[in-house]
Amino acid sequence: AQTVTQSQPEMSVQEAETVTLSCTYDTSESNYYLFWYKQPPSRQMILVIRQEAYKQQNATENRFSVNFQKAAKSFSLKISDSQLGDTAMYFCAFSRGTSYGKLTFGQGTILTVHP
């Protein structure tokens, strides 16, 4: 079985600054995917970024990028130029290579962006 751990219950950042959210995972699988999801107060999970484990290059999506350290089983999310709309709960998640939707989630990190 796999586990996902987010050790930062809450984080805060000033608007326009950069923040990094941490995530570690444990698995014996060789083919897997890692995700960061955003959950605003509306409760709808929104995919922020995903990383295929077999790819060495770190994924980027506009202001969002990851630092994927496969040997250390670490998968952090960096948000650059933080915006007020980034305020939300962020979840790190894992899936085996067979299905993106069968996810194991971490406990979440509440991110607050201050003006």
Added chain:
Amino acid sequence: EAGVAQSPRYKIIEKRQSVAFWCNPISGHATLYWYQQILGQGPKLLIQFQNNGVVDDSQLPKDRFSAERLKGVDSTLKIQPAKLEDSAVYLCASSPGDGGAEAFFGQGTRLTVV
């Protein structure tokens, strides 16, 4: 494209009562998931359907929870009888079904058991 629809958005019931949640996935999506998200925690998978068949229900408390997906489209999740610890948000998600496709989530149903 319409997203995953769930209803109701909120539900308050007394313990030992029954409750049902409904999910309409994105059109054409073969795979459907139900997750339970207890306050302050990450979602936990309850059940996965592929078309109208169950793929994984290993974490579904089958003594009180049941789910069905008739005709491989809409799905309902039922709790009978409800307990206080069932208070949570119940999220539905769907994906096209092949291994490399993203799952899309609905807005969930917040259940409060009093």
